[in-house]
Amino acid sequence: MTDWRFWSRAATYPKTEITSTIWYRPQAPVPGQGGGPLPRAQALSLSPAALQEASRFAQAQNSTALIVLHRGQVVLEEYWQGYSPDSLSNSMSMAKSILALLIGIAIEEGHIGSVDDRVADYIPEWANDSRGDLTLADLLYMQSGLRNDDRTNTPASDLVNLYLSSNVEKKTLRIPQVMPPRQIYDYNNVNSQVLSIVLERATGENYADYLSSRLWQPLQASDAFVWLDRPGGQAKTFCCLFATPQDWVRVGQLLLNRGRVGSRQVVPEPWIDQMLQESPIEPTFGYHIWIKARTADYPNVDQAASAPFLAADTLYLDGRGHQRVYVIPSRELVIVRIGELPAAWDDAVLPNLLVKSLDSNIAAPKSSDNGN
Numbered sequence: 001m002t003d004w005r006f007w008s009r010a011a012t013y014p015k016t017e018i019t020s021t022i023w024y025r026p027q028a029p030v031p032g033q034g035g036g037p038l039p040r041a042q043a044l045s046l047s048p049a050a051l052q053e054a055s056r057f058a059q060a061q062n063s064t065a066l067i068v069l070h071r072g073q074v075v076l077e078e079y080w081q082g083y084s085p086d087s088l089s090n091s092m093s094m095a096k097s098i099l100a101l102l103i104g105i106a107i108e109e110g111h112i113g114s115v116d117d118r119v120a121d122y123i124p125e126w127a128n129d130s131r132g133d134l135t136l137a138d139l140l141y142m143q144s145g146l147r148n149d150d151r152t153n154t155p156a157s158d159l160v161n162l163y164l165s166s167n168v169e170k171k172t173l174r175i176p177q178v179m180p181p182r183q184i185y186d187y188n189n190v191n192s193q194v195l196s197i198v199l200e201r202a203t204g205e206n207y208a209d210y211l212s213s214r215l216w217q218p219l220q221a222s223d224a225f226v227w228l229d230r231p232g233g234q235a236k237t238f239c240c241l242f243a244t245p246q247d248w249v250r251v252g253q254l255l256l257n258r259g260r261v262g263s264r265q266v267v268p269e270p271w272i273d274q275m276l277q278e279s280p281i282e283p284t285f286g287y288h289i290w291i292k293a294r295t296a297d298y299p300n301v302d303q304a305a306s307a308p309f310l311a312a313d314t315l316y317l318d319g320r321g322h323q324r325v326y327v328i329p330s331r332e333l334v335i336v337r338i339g340e341l342p343a344a345w346d347d348a349v350l351p352n353l354l355v356k357s358l359d360s361n362i363a364a365p366k367s368s369d370n371g372n
Contacts (some may be wrong), residue, residue, distance in 0.1 A: 009164040016340075035247065062343065064089065065339070069336075081340075091239075099195055131146070136195065192238035207237060218266040254266065333354060
């Protein structure tokens with residue numbers, strides 16, 4: 001009742017604007033290293049018709065940005081609703097995948113032993129109850145059994161308190177375990193916030209600084225920001241990394257290149273493989289990342305496009321409002337969609353459309369193969 005930020009945030013929360021970053025205060029900078037333009041393709045590897053259809057679909061679905069990268073080069077880059085290449089947007093839960101990458105780096109550096117470590121090794125406040133026996137893998141796989149009160153219509157819910165409070169660590173560490181771990185998959189923001197507490201305590205660095213030095217600068221990304229619960233406080237890592245669409249392309253390319261940026265191994269390759277191993281309970285989910293298609297049947301989406309993904313190796317980052325980074329390693333393809341809540345989104349449309357175009361170009365006979 002005495003947290004004035006909680007009530008101020010509750011009274012002013014922008015319910016209809018997902019991508020806007022203006023409301024989220026205070027913020028901590030995540031310095032990048034240049035954020036220069038992405039390389040552009042001199043010749044198109046996808047058909048102009050397919051790219052035009054991808055653009056049309058994205059624009060119709062209330063998007064603010066769409067970028068398609070093939071073999072490390074931009075083949076399509078579009079912005080709408082006043083957005084530009086320099087515009088920051090709210091990633092929402094795509095930030096969870098960034099947190100998972102940092103956990104892998106911290107393991108490689110020796111700050112964290114392994115994903116089998118007990119949470120109590122890093123959070124002694126939980127040493128005397130069952131939460132301390134949770135492993136980092138339980139948190140990464142969203143199978144911890146921690147309470148998931150995600151109601152949005154009451155200030156008493158865990159989700160509202162995590163989102164609006166001035167002390168997110170205090171709120172997080174008070175959330176109880178309501179069932180044994182590894183029983184069910186339950187997508188829960190609390191898991192991510194606990195992981196960030198582990199990360200900060202293990203490394204001795206605040207989240208923004210660790211993200212900047214270990215990932216964002218090696219990516220050669222532009223400056224980004226994270227949302228803090230209060231000035232000098234903790235980052236809310238279950239959501240809200242504010243970055244440009246081009247820098248999300250860089251994240252996608254990092255995943256496609258198995259943790260490399262150029263010749264530098266930024267994220268350990270074995271960790272990328274581990275992130276993409278499916279949960280024993282939920283086969284579409286890895287370590288804070290989606291690894292298989294989830295499709296929906298909307299009557300106004302072309303049925304051919306909304307068939308299951310053609311590329312079985314598709315993985316993607318997912319944020320509220322259908323913020324997306326799709327990565328299809330077998331086609332060397334990265335697709336980034338940023339935008340507001342769409343009318344009828346189907347996760348198969350953009351990947352299928354562009355994969356079909358690439359595969360058609362490969363299958364098409366060359367002029368030298370016509371028998372003459």
